Amino acid sequence: MKGICVGMGRRGRSWYKWAQDAGLEVVGVVDINRSILDASCDEHQIPESMRFESIGDAVKGTGAEVATVCAANPDHAACLTQCLDAGVHVIIEKPMVETPEDARMIDLKAREMGLTVAVAQNYRFSPEMRTIREAILRGEIGEIVSVQVTFHRWRPTQGLYLPLLMNQSIHHFDAIRWILDADPDWCFAKSFNPHWNECDGPTVVEAVYGLSNGVVATYSGSYVTQGKNTSYSGSWRVEGSAGQLTFAGSDKDNPVVLSRRDPEEQMELSLLTGDMAGPAQVCREFLNAIENGKRPPTNSADNIKSLSMCWAADVSSRENRIVNFDEFV
Ligand SMILES: NC(=O)c1ccc[n+]([C@@H]2O[C@H](COP(=O)([O-])OP(=O)(O)OC[C@H]3O[C@@H](n4cnc5c(N)ncnc54)[C@H](O)[C@@H]3O)[C@@H](O)[C@H]2O)c1
Structure with missing residues (x-):
């Protein structure tokens, strides 16, 4: 399955590896901050053609079906909205969002679009x-x-x-x-x-x-x-x-x-x-669920109960x- 990794900051750099360990074919990486994007891509030897500054452009440019998101907490609702609008399933770092209103909005939007949001509760x-x-x-x-x-x-x-x-x-x-x-x-x-x-x-x-x-x-x-x-x-x-x-x-x-x-x-x-790090395992559960048309264990509705x-x-x-x-x- 083809996917993009969004957010290449402190933890996002590790997500690039965890996503691959979980079986994702990473076809693009995204960060709105060009210098962070380039620094992390240079570190991982990711070619220029895979670097994007917006989620929408990355999905259009790669044909990705899923996204991993590792942005700072206040940016989670916007990143999830952009991913769903671009038509991809998403796994996002905790906390899924910060407020009950955003949680309900994201869960409803995902259901309406037939897409899945899962949370990396590793x-x-x-x-x-x-x-x-x-x-x-x-x-x-x-x-x-x-x-x-x-x-x-x-x-x-x-x-x-x-x-x-x-x-x-x-x-x-x-x-x-x-x-x-x-x-x-x-x-x-x-x-x-x-x-x-x-x-x-x-x-x-x-x-x-x-x-x-x-x-x-x-x-x-x-x-x-x-x-x-x-x-x-x-x-x-x-x-x-x-x-x-x-x-x-x-x-x-x-x-x-x-x-x-x-x-x-x-x-x-x-x-x-397990045979891999916790975030990679939770990502693998997410990918397996998408491939088999099931809800992953840490799906948005389930996560609202933890939040x-x-x-x-x-x-x-x-x-x-x-x-x-x-x-x-
Ligand atoms: N599960 C865990 O144990 C664990 C541990 C540490 C951090 N985290 C979570 O990881 C998340 C990220 O933490 P961090 O320290 O890596 O943050 P960070 O600020 O270092 O990096 C976030 C990156 O996201 C980018 N970004 C923001 N909005 C974007 C958008 N719309 N599109 C593309 N890129 C965007 C920023 O430019 C930044 O480079 C947080 O939500 C935190 O709670 C989880």
Whole structure:
């Protein structure tokens, strides 16, 4: 399948390789910034004939059927609109878009045009999340009661909208839904920016979610920790009627551990590793789905449910109330 890679900035340069690893025949690359376009193309030895400064020109000039998009968050809605108008299926970096209005607009537009929008929620495809999901599906810890995820790092957030929620928590929320095969029902949250830091906020989120299968998920996240970092994956605990799954984070080869109280046992689970990097895997799922006329697992409608966990935390905190998810669907 022929495709173009849009956005050749810091992460976009890697997308050029991930898209090829996933099986895409990359026939064009696009960046509205000529110097970034040329610098990244020179680095990858991409010929002049494959370089474009607009999505429309690239699709016209190459006959591409799909696009990968790796632009900065505020540019996502415009890039998606341009791709759909040009008639191509798209996989875009997270967050799909920043607002519920844009999410609904893009999802509707894609459906009306018979095109697919998918989101590169690569954390879902990490060996640890796949291992936890499979263990839950096998019934290793029985009926699930609760999930706890903690994430604490220092990251300056100047200029970002809902920085922690939109840049980091979106991965964790999407993974919570994925491992449990459940959607959020309600949320109560406090999301704020501690007065002593100069970052744009909210940088801290403390949230509780009720999920459609009765599980309660608690989330504790911070971009302004003054102490020890967790890994980007966060630290996980899943409690069930027959045991517990824990994972302390992906930075130190931490294992996924299954433990039971009675009879007492503790074992490290073998990780379900993939054959390529997470973004390439999520791109391959997208391409397979397009080729087989199916919806990819991280399609726009599905992603709105993960994004809603971000928006709900924000609304709940600002309005000091429990937020019901039918407000966002
Ligand atoms: N999944 C992950 O773990 C992960 C990690 C890091 C970043 N990201 C995401 O990657 C995205 C990009 O981040 P970055 O640091 O590479 O950004 P960046 O600012 O370095 O690069 C974005 C590029 O997109 C180009 N661009 C903007 N609008 C365009 C358009 N209409 N057509 C063509 N090109 C356009 C810009 O000129 C720029 O070169 C962000 O959305 C971020 O959230 C995801």
